[in-house]
Amino acid sequence: MPPVDIYPVNEIFESLQGEASFTGTPSVFIRLQGCPVGCPWCDAKHTWKMVPERAISVAAMRLKEASPCDSYAWYGVQTLADIVRAADAEHVVITGGEPCIYDLRPLITKLEAWHHRVQVETSGTYVPLVTPSTFLTVSPKYAMPGGRPVLDEALWRANELKCAIGKQRDVGIVLEKLDPIHQARDIPIWLQPLSLSSRATDICIRAAQHYGWRVSLQTHKLINVR
Ligand code: SF4
Structure with a gap:
């Protein structure tokens, strides 16, 4: 694991959270x-x-275009915190x-000291190194090509579970692996239709109605913001 006080950043931007519990924030x-x-x-x-070879300087990051790009810069905690502090949003x-992948505690501790609320979005395939008050969104990715297992340490630390749904069989996985956590800890399960397709959306709506889960619609895509 790289040193804990610097992080490789692909981009920093302000927008609305478009998914799950903080939609519209x-x-x-x-x-x-x-x-x-x-x-x-x-x-x-x-x-x-x-x-x-794709690492760039922090100064060059300021000129980076918004379009997807694989360049990144190493940011220290203080620099990141200063950027966040200068922004309007608290979340x-x-x-x-x-x-x-990274130990996020130094960064989150600094942000929380400045009264920001911090949400981390993870696949659940690493032990989350976050602070106790971090809001953890776990979007578990089972049987993916990378071969990493979804960890109980992540699932049981989650504040919400967000699940990409493409087919009916995905609902079965949610029911088997995640609904017991939803029941035990009273945290929401969000079903998110893949690519916002009408078929996947229909599967999500019917499952949410039947099992008491919720539907997350990636609203940032609906209103065409990042
Ligand atoms: S969707 Fe999957 S592959 Fe893409 S960043 Fe998240 S965990 Fe990684």
Whole structure:
């Protein structure tokens, strides 16, 4: 694991959180580089690899275009915290890539000391090294090409579970593996239709109605913001 006080950042931007419990919340997004999970439908494939030749300076990051790009810069905790502090939003989303590759506690501790609420979005394939008050969104990715197992330590730490649904059999996995956690800890399960297809959306709606789960519609895509 790299040193804990610097992080490889693909991009930092302000937008609305479009998914699950914080839908509609103005947020600062910190997207970290690196993910070995390999989901075929991933819409952030440019974050997967950390190619040393694609590392750029923090100064160059300010000029980076918003379009998906695999370049990244190493940011220290203080620099990241200063950027977040200068933004309008109080809610901070650390996403990826897979942010839980890294020990996030130094960064989150600093942000929380400045009264930001921090949400981390993870695949559940790493032990989340976060603070006790971090809001953890676990979107478990089972049987992906990267071969990483989903960990109980992540699932049982989750504040919400968010599940990509493409086919009816995905609902069976949620019922078997995640509904017991939903029942035991009274945390929400969000079903998110893959690619917002009408078929997947219909499966999600019917399952949410039947099992008492919820549907997350990636509203940022519906209103065409990042
Ligand atoms: S875990 Fe997230 S970033 Fe990694 S491949 Fe899957 S969807 Fe993409």
